[in-house]
Amino acid sequence: MKNQNGYVDSFAKLIQCPTVSASGKEYFDKFHKVLDEEFPHITKVCEKFETGGSVLLYKWKGKSQDKPIVLMAHQDVVPATGDDWTVEPYAAVVKDGKVYGRGTVDCKNVLFTTMQAVDELIEEGFVPEHDVYLSYSDSEEIGGPGCEINRDWLVAHDVHPGIVLDEGGAVVTEMFPGMKHPLATLGVMEKGHANVKVIARGKGGHSSQPPKNTPIVRLARFVNYCDKHTVFAPKMSPVAKEMVRSIGKVTPGFMGWLCKNVGIFGSLLVHTMPKKSPEFWGAIFQTTIAFTMMEGSSATNIIPNCAWVNANLRFSPNDKSEDCIKKLEKIAKRFDCEIEVQGSHEATPEVNFSGEEYNCLVASVKECFPDAVIAPYMLFGGTDCRTMQEICDTAIRFMPCVMTAEQDGRMHAADENIDVDAIGKMVNCYKTFIKAYK
Ligand SMILES: [Zn+2]
Incomplete structure (x- = not known):
């Protein structure tokens, strides 16, 4: 052996x-x-x-x-x-x-x-x-x-x-500052996702005589708006709730007490926790937007007649992809932009995480990693x-x-x-x- x-x-x-x-x-x-x-x-x-x-x-x-x-x-x-x-x-x-x-x-x-x-x-x-x-x-x-x-x-x-x-x-060890226990994260569902191309059109031309509100300017305003505002409201899902409760058991002080009582303080926690760790808790509670690609003209001195930016969306289990995309489209229209959806998946349903098979797995993980929070x-x-x-x-x-x-x-x-x-x-x-x- x-x-x-x-x-x-x-x-x-x-x-x-x-x-x-x-x-x-x-x-x-x-x-x-x-x-x-x-x-x-x-x-x-x-x-x-x-x-x-x-x-x-x-x-x-x-x-x-x-x-x-x-x-x-x-x-x-x-x-x-x-x-x-x-x-x-x-x-x-x-x-x-x-x-x-x-x-x-x-x-x-x-x-x-x-x-x-x-x-x-x-x-x-x-x-x-x-x-x-x-x-x-x-x-x-x-x-x-x-x-x-x-x-x-x-x-x-x-x-x-x-x-x-x-x-x-x-x-995962050192997941959050101050958290002494490793966190064993048992994935029981996946967020949905879609790519949305946001397109701005206009009259192109020579950069020596620029008009106002060119496609790139409008796209920039749109991106800035999405970055500055909470486009998709944070919400508590059943999985997030269990996660917060489990972490609460090993989080000291007032925060730990709030987390343990997530049933009462859920609506407060969905707003406060993403401020502490936007990448993690923001992604847990919200549908997220990440801007991943963009394109304008092909030369330094050409104003494009069409520019676009790709928004990669990850749907929270509380949100339907269709509703999120509609909302994004409404915002895009405000900046005179249109959208094109390229592939969209809903979040998966939650699996059964209370049955004997799941509990058997939890018991084995507990036995092998006694100090981990599951x-x-x-x-x-x-x-x-x-x-x-x-x-x-x-x-x-x-x-x-x-x-x-x-x-x-x-x-x-x-x-x-x-x-x-x-x-x-x-x-x-x-x-x-x-x-x-x-
Ligand atoms: Zn892999």
């Missing part, structure tokens, strides 16, 4: 396969070969299904085929571009107690530790109460069909998962779990990975890294959960 050094050596081999989304079948074939070698008990004991593309699906037979566990991750990674990396992104460099590399937290850590947990349990002679499936998409980062392929396979084979676990929340959580971005949620009431976005908020921010960025210690703790937590799941 692997020890901690063994974990790092084995994990490094996975990172060293640059399985960038759509990079080509040969990269994924090589990766699969590494998995076959690194997890010999899975290779020997589990059934492996060819469901399509480079997607992987394993079945570890349990005592019952009812309410199986589905452990998910994705094999593909985003490219490691730019020269801002301080190490080679696919070398899996170990430095200062951390493994660096693309995919170390998004999310080959999940793939590695779920496989390692199953491999060890097989070696120990353990037989799970229920079947365990390992489902690894090949195209999550580009919104590809990998997860759908496995979902369809499960449906076709009459498999009804009792619980699905995918990437998402983590065991809270249901709303994901701001999307995961493959959205697809699996269609066939499972308890589809949880959570990896038992200890990381700082800073490490969390390195997903898709330079110097992505994971603590060496975190790897063993993840393996342990998945093993604990599989053993506890009855």
Whole structure:
């Protein structure tokens, strides 16, 4: 059995396969070969299904085929571009107690530790109460069909998962200033999203004789308005309420007391908490707008006859996408701008976070991370779990990975890294959960 050094050596081999989304079948074939070698008990004991593309699906037979566990991750990674990396992104460099590399937290850590947990349990002679499936998409980062392929396979084979676990929340330390306990965020829903192109038109011309109110000026006024005003009112959702209550239990002083009594002070907290941490609590309580792209003319001395800015919206569970887009359109009209909507998804429904499957997960997390505060959580971005949620009431976005908020921010960025210690703790937590799941 692997020890901690063994974990790092084995994990490094996975990172060293640059399985960038759509990079080509040969990269994924090589990766699969590494998995076959690194997890010999899975290779020997589990059934492996060819469901399509480079997607992987394993079945570890349990005592019952009812309410199986589905452990998910994705094999593909985003490219490691730019020269801002301080190490080679696919070398899996170990430095200062951390493994660096693309995919170390998004999310080959999940793939590695779920496989390692199953491999060890097989070696120990353990037989799970229920079947365990390992489902690894090949195209999550580009919104590809990998997860759908496995979902369809499960449906076709009459498999009804009792619980699905995918990437998402983590065991985050130093989440808020003054918070002494790590926060284990169990993702139980995802915000919706849309891109809205806001367009201003006008008479273009030479910049030497500028008219008033050009397209760029109007767009700038529009953006400034959205930045200065609360376009979408903050509201308390059931998930946010549970989250505030959980955090209240470990927050000292007056604030902690308010949070614990969120049932009474909810409407006060939705306004005060975003002031303390707009990026986090603002995103929890509100539909957010981020301006991400813009374009004017193609030369320094041309006034454009059309300019646009992209507004990336993330819908809170309290808001319907249609209403938010209408509101934005109304504001845009005030500045003589029009809109074009490019793809829109509602927030997912909340999964069941009071059933025995969820409670079993919570108990396992508590056992493995005794000082962590466990809270249901709303994901701001999307995961493959959205697809699996269609066939499972308890589809949880959570990896038992200890990381700082800073490490969390390195997903898709330079110097992505994971603590060496975190790897063993993840393996342990998945093993604990599989053993506890009855
Ligand atoms: Zn991911």
